[in-house]
Amino acid sequence: MNRLSVTKSILWFITGLAVTFGAARMFFGLGAVSNLSDATPWGIWKGINVVPGIALAAGGFVVTAIIYVMRHHEYHRYAKVSVLLAFLGYITAATALVVELGLPWMVWHPIVYWQHHSALFEISWCVILYLTVLFLEFIPTPMEETSRFAGIRRFLIKYKIVLVFLGIMISTLHQSSLGTLFLITPEKLHPLWYSSLLPVLFFISAIAIGPLMLIVGVLTISTLYNKPLEMDKLSKLAVISMIVLIVYALIRWIDLAATAKLAIAFTGSWQTLVFWAENSLLLFIPIILLAIPSVRRTRTGLWTATGSAVIGMVLNRANMAGIMFVATGKAYTPTMYEIVISLGILSAAILAFLFCIERFNIWDVKWSSDEERPEASPRFGHASDVWLGTPRIAGRMVYSLVFVFSLAVGLAILPVNRIQSAGVSDVPAAKARGGATLFIDGNRDGYGVVFAHDDHAKRLGGDSACVQCHHSNVPMDKQSGCHECHRNMYVNADVFRHDWHAAPAGGNLTCNACHQADRQRTAETAVACDHCHKDMVPTGATITLEQYLAPSYANALHGMCIACHQEQARVLAEKPDLGRCASCHTLDDVPMYLPDDVITAYRDTMYNHVVLPQSNSQTDGN
Amino acid sequence: MQELLDFARGPLFRLTIALMVLGLLRVLILDIWGAITAYRRAGDRQLAWGDALRKTIAWLFPVKRVFTKRPIYSLCSILFHIGLILVPVFFLGHVQLWKSSIGLSWWTLPEFWADLLTVTTVVFGLTLILGRVGSAQARYLSRKQDYLWIPLLILPFITGYICTNMVLSPNWYVILMLIHVVSAEVIFVFLPFTKIAHCVLMPLSQFILALAWKFPARVDDKICTTLNKKGAPV
Numbered sequence: 001m002n003r004l005s006v007t008k009s010i011l012w013f014i015t016g017l018a019v020t021f022g023a024a025r026m027f028f029g030l031g032a033v034s035n036l037s038d039a040t041p042w043g044i045w046k047g048i049n050v051v052p053g054i055a056l057a058a059g060g061f062v063v064t065a066i067i068y069v070m071r072h073h074e075y076h077r078y079a080k081v082s083v084l085l086a087f088l089g090y091i092t093a094a095t096a097l098v099v100e101l102g103l104p105w106m107v108w109h110p111i112v113y114w115q116h117h118s119a120l121f122e123i124s125w126c127v128i129l130y131l132t133v134l135f136l137e138f139i140p141t142p143m144e145e146t147s148r149f150a151g152i153r154r155f156l157i158k159y160k161i162v163l164v165f166l167g168i169m170i171s172t173l174h175q176s177s178l179g180t181l182f183l184i185t186p187e188k189l190h191p192l193w194y195s196s197l198l199p200v201l202f203f204i205s206a207i208a209i210g211p212l213m214l215i216v217g218v219l220t221i222s223t224l225y226n227k228p229l230e231m232d233k234l235s236k237l238a239v240i241s242m243i244v245l246i247v248y249a250l251i252r253w254i255d256l257a258a259t260a261k262l263a264i265a266f267t268g269s270w271q272t273l274v275f276w277a278e279n280s281l282l283l284f285i286p287i288i289l290l291a292i293p294s295v296r297r298t299r300t301g302l303w304t305a306t307g308s309a310v311i312g313m314v315l316n317r318a319n320m321a322g323i324m325f326v327a328t329g330k331a332y333t334p335t336m337y338e339i340v341i342s343l344g345i346l347s348a349a350i351l352a353f354l355f356c357i358e359r360f361n362i363w364d365v366k367w368s369s370d371e372e373r374p375e376a377s378p379r380f381g382h383a384s385d386v387w388l389g390t391p392r393i394a395g396r397m398v399y400s401l402v403f404v405f406s407l408a409v410g411l412a413i414l415p416v417n418r419i420q421s422a423g424v425s426d427v428p429a430a431k432a433r434g435g436a437t438l439f440i441d442g443n444r445d446g447y448g449v450v451f452a453h454d455d456h457a458k459r460l461g462g463d464s465a466c467v468q469c470h471h472s473n474v475p476m477d478k479q480s481g482c483h484e485c486h487r488n489m490y491v492n493a494d495v496f497r498h499d500w501h502a503a504p505a506g507g508n509l510t511c512n513a514c515h516q517a518d519r520q521r522t523a524e525t526a527v528a529c530d531h532c533h534k535d536m537v538p539t540g541a542t543i544t545l546e547q548y549l550a551p552s553y554a555n556a557l558h559g560m561c562i563a564c565h566q567e568q569a570r571v572l573a574e575k576p577d578l579g580r581c582a583s584c585h586t587l588d589d590v591p592m593y594l595p596d597d598v599i600t601a602y603r604d605t606m607y608n609h610v611v612l613p614q615s616n617s618q619t620d621g622n
Numbered sequence: 623m624q625e626l627l628d629f630a631r632g633p634l635f636r637l638t639i640a641l642m643v644l645g646l647l648r649v650l651i652l653d654i655w656g657a658i659t660a661y662r663r664a665g666d667r668q669l670a671w672g673d674a675l676r677k678t679i680a681w682l683f684p685v686k687r688v689f690t691k692r693p694i695y696s697l698c699s700i701l702f703h704i705g706l707i708l709v710p711v712f713f714l715g716h717v718q719l720w721k722s723s724i725g726l727s728w729w730t731l732p733e734f735w736a737d738l739l740t741v742t743t744v745v746f747g748l749t750l751i752l753g754r755v756g757s758a759q760a761r762y763l764s765r766k767q768d769y770l771w772i773p774l775l776i777l778p779f780i781t782g783y784i785c786t787n788m789v790l791s792p793n794w795y796v797i798l799m800l801i802h803v804v805s806a807e808v809i810f811v812f813l814p815f816t817k818i819a820h821c822v823l824m825p826l827s828q829f830i831l832a833l834a835w836k837f838p839a840r841v842d843d844k845i846c847t848t849l850n851k852k853g854a855p856v
Contacts, residue, residue: 397652404644412637520714520733 004224005375005395008354009402011347016406018344020414021337022099028419030102033337040322040332041102047318048342049096053089054127054178055206055317056310059217060086060134061164061171062210066240068164074233080141080362081221082214084353087134089213092349094127099341119181126174133167141360175206182320190324191261192275201252205282208244209313211237212286212306219303221357225365225374235296238305242290245309249283271324278319282312337415427489429553431481442553443489449557449584464540469560471543475533486556496529496548523548623796630803638810645814646822653823657830665839674828681824695753698746705743706775709736710806715786740783747776767816777805 025033036043063082067075098104110124140156143149156163179202186194195201215234222229256262265272286309295301322332334342357363367373370390380387388394429442432451441448457465466479474480487493501507501514514531515521529545530536537545551559566579577583661667710716714730721727731739751772754760781802785795813819820827846854 393656396655400648400652404648405641407644408637408640411640412633414636416632 002375005398007224008351008395008399011351012399012402013406014340014347015344015351016403017410018341018347020407020410021341022344024337024414024419025099025341026104030100032419033335033341033415034100035332035335035338036100037332040325042322042325043100043332044318044322044334044338044342045096045100047322048314049345050093050100051178051321052314052317053093053096054174055202055209055313056213057086057089057093058171058175058206058210059214060089060137060210061167062207063214063237064137064164065168066211066237068161069168075237077230078214078218078237081217081357082210083134083137084141084356084362085213085217087131087138088349088353090127090131090134091352092345094131095348096342096345097127099345119177119184122177123174123181126170126177130167130170130174133163133170137163137167141362142356144361171206172203176200176203178202185325188325189320190271192256192264192271193319193324195252195255195259197251197255201248201255204244204248204251205313205316208241208248209309211241212309215302215306216310217353219299219306221363221365222299224354225357227363227365229299231297231299231302234302235290235293238290238296238302241309242287245283245287249279249287274315274319274323278312278315280312281308282316285309286312335415426491429483429487429489431483440557442483442557447585450586451584467538467540468542470538471541472545473536473538475536478535482556482560483553485550486553487550488552489554490552492549492551494548495550498548623793623800627796627800627803630800630807634807635803638807642810642813646819649814649819650822650826653826653830657826657833660833660836663838664833664836665841666836669829669832669836671829674832677828678825681828692753692757695750695757698749698753701742702746702750705739705746705779709739709743709779709782712736713782737783737787740779743779744776744783747772747779771816771818774805774809778802778809781805 021033030036034043034045059082063075063078066072067079098107101107110121111128115121136156137160140153143153176199179198179200182189182194182198183196215238218229218234221227253262256265265275286305289301289305289308290296292301296305357365358367360366370376370392373391375391375395388397427443430444432438432440432442434453436452436454438451438453439448440451457463460468470479472480472485474484477484485493485495487495497506499506501509502511511521514526516525519525550556561584562579565583569576569579572578661669708731712729712731713736714733717727717730751769754764754768778801781798784790785798785802790798809818813821843852846852
């Protein structure tokens with residue numbers, strides 16, 4: 001195995017794991033894989049993928065500006081790489097965003113439902129527009145492969161300068177507005193990071209990191225594909241970045257000094273350690289290394305300086321987007337699955353980068369034949385000692401095997417306990433109170449629905465109307481209330497109790513009393529309830545019993561009322577809102593027959609959730 | 623023991639069944655991909671589609687072939703396959719496990735037929751080994767895996783039969799169930815990477831055989847050049 005195959009195999013493995021965990025997130029929700037909560041909704045996905053992904057994509061507009069606007073055409077060779085890097089950076093951010101949004105299928109909402117007061121509204125429009133621009137900038141490259149799109153390709157290349165300007169405009173807006181976003185968090189963000197200059201700082205640091213990220217990309221290509229580097233051009237680009245980094249450092253440190261926050265940096269808390277680490281990685285190491293000509297002209301020197309800056313940049317954005325938020329509630333530590341998904345999105349982006357580099361005319365690494373490829377040396381499968389074919393076919397076999405294996409491993413270590421969560425806690429449903437008018441409040445939390453029972457019965461046809469709703473009685477009972485069977489507020493209840501029927505102390509029935517003698521003993525082969533309990537189902541009941549589970553109290557009552565109400569809302573012209581939530585869940589959701597002062601007292605105790613003074617015995621008991 | 627059984631039924635089962643399903647999908651896709659590439663490159667695009675299809679169907683129900691050569695061996699093989707496929711998929715206990723874990727269930731075999739097919743699979747599996755050992759030609763063609771596969775395949779059938787039909791002490795039940803589960807999982811892991819992959823590749827084999835005789839365009843010139851006989855008729 002050579003360097004390229006090993007790299008790609010590792011990337012495929014991480015991607016495979018991330019695909020399984022990502023699927024679990026999509027099917028079973030955020031809680032299945034992540035520790036995100038309402039208190040800490042921004043986690044590692046924001047910190048590693050979304051916010052830094054945008055910053056690292058800045059090369060797209062910075063380098064194209066250097067080439068096409070400032071007319072430094074000697075860097076023309078790097079235009080396609082930087083656009084590709086930016087495109088993949090934005091796709092990374094967008095993918096991570098879809099993974100981490102609570103309701104990802106509503107990701108299109110900002111396009112239709114405008115909310116001009118929100119900083120995120122502007123940001124989402126920037127992402128949408130700039131992704132489009134980057135797509136149009138990038139798409140001519142793969143279009144070279146076929147002549148079918150030659151017309152579109154020529155058009156896009158002809159008006160490239162328009163796209164370049166649009167890209168610069170939107171990026172300027174977007175990079176700085178990401179900083180604007182954090183202006184609304186002065187009391188949440190740690191003072192060493194919070195500044196009223198955040199938009200400016202975000203924008204300038206993005207300009208600095210753009211060319212450095214391009215250099216990292218070029219160095220990666222050169223290392224993996226054994227291609228020579230143009231050291232003088234790359235080091236010149238690096239110098240531009242270094243100058244911008246110095247400007248950034250000056251603004252940031254002068255701002256810290258001017259707002260009298262510099263002293264905080266020397267208090268020695270863990271936040272200050274992170275602050276120094278970030279500043280060393282992002283500012284001190286790159287600036288010092290790039291300032292020395294003999295260092296910045298070597299491969300190692302360039303690797304160290306740019307790699308350090310990129311890692312420092314990720315740390316900076318991660319600090320802004322989460323780490324340095326003063327804990328507002330429960331502390332958040334990402335789960336293993338979150339970290340793997342985060343790395344998997346990055347791995348997939350790197351694989352896409354390598355694919356584009358190999359496949360399209362972006363860099364001079366396109367192979368005219370398979371023998372030229374860096375992994376072309378004769379290779380044999382480790383398990384079988386069989387020649388696996390030309391590099392392309394061998395790659396297909398090896399990487400698909402790695403991918404399949406990692407998917408299986410991911411499935412094996414899925415967080416089953418999180419997916420099969422303990423679920424909703426078992427809240428018993430309580431009887432509705434009242435007489436002719438019932439107050440339905442199953443969980444007794446004070447919020448309920450007033451239900452005019454006799455009024456409904458009268459309107460639906462008097463005594464004969466009972467069976468329209470009442471569909472089952474507890475044995476020996478007549479007119480059983482809903483709560484008798486729908487015993488749980490939020491989960492289904494077992495109303496049959498098989499073990500009770502079989503137990504000597506209970507029903508004391510033999511198996512064959514219900515199950516057929518010569519068949520498998522399943523629910524399907526047993527007799528129905530009314531085989532013994534003759535009066536269980538009232539004659540004429542419109543709802544039939546189909547299983548031994550009674551739906552939860554909330555579902556049962558919603559199911560009973562809503563369908564009929566919606567039907568009536570269509571029929572009755574004078575009551576068009578009958579099907580809406582508020583027609584039952586009104587503000588007067590306390591018993592109407594109570595005197596006014598009682599209602600007021602009731603509401604005061606119930607709605608304000610009066611906190612009772614804690615007694616000592618209670619704390620001792622715990 | 624119980625912990626081992628829980629592990630074998632939980633994470634290990636998920637790992638191995640995923641490896642089997644995805645691994646089989648992988649070889650299927652790679653084979654089709656390779657076949658399409660070969661077909662595109664072929665100089666001669668004429669392919670006897672109907673003939674290959676007829677052969678595939680004929681091999682799927684090899685009734686006509688049974689009594690030509692080694693009739694008893696062929697008959698045993700068919701009977702062996704019936705139980706081998708039907709029982710693991712349609713046994714009631716297995717379907718109940720699927721139902722309780724992922725909520726899917728399907729048609730099941732009656733208990734009598736499940737038992738009968740289990741016994742036939744074991745008996746005819748053993749006969750197949752005897753047939754292989756007994757014939758000099760078959761011995762000559764056999765590799766190690768050809769001898770090892772059948773014992774491995776019937777092991778879960780034997781243990782499964784004992785677990786469902788005999789009254790066992792809890793300890794023995796757990797041990798036998800562990801052997802039952804783990805041996806099935808060993809089968810799952812090796813299935814896509816050995817000859818048993820024919821369970822999904824079988825429908826393709828006749829087409830790929832037909833394709834294998836199609837050479838890329840102008841390959842004859844290349845062969846002649848390599849043999850230093852440029853211009854010679856091929």
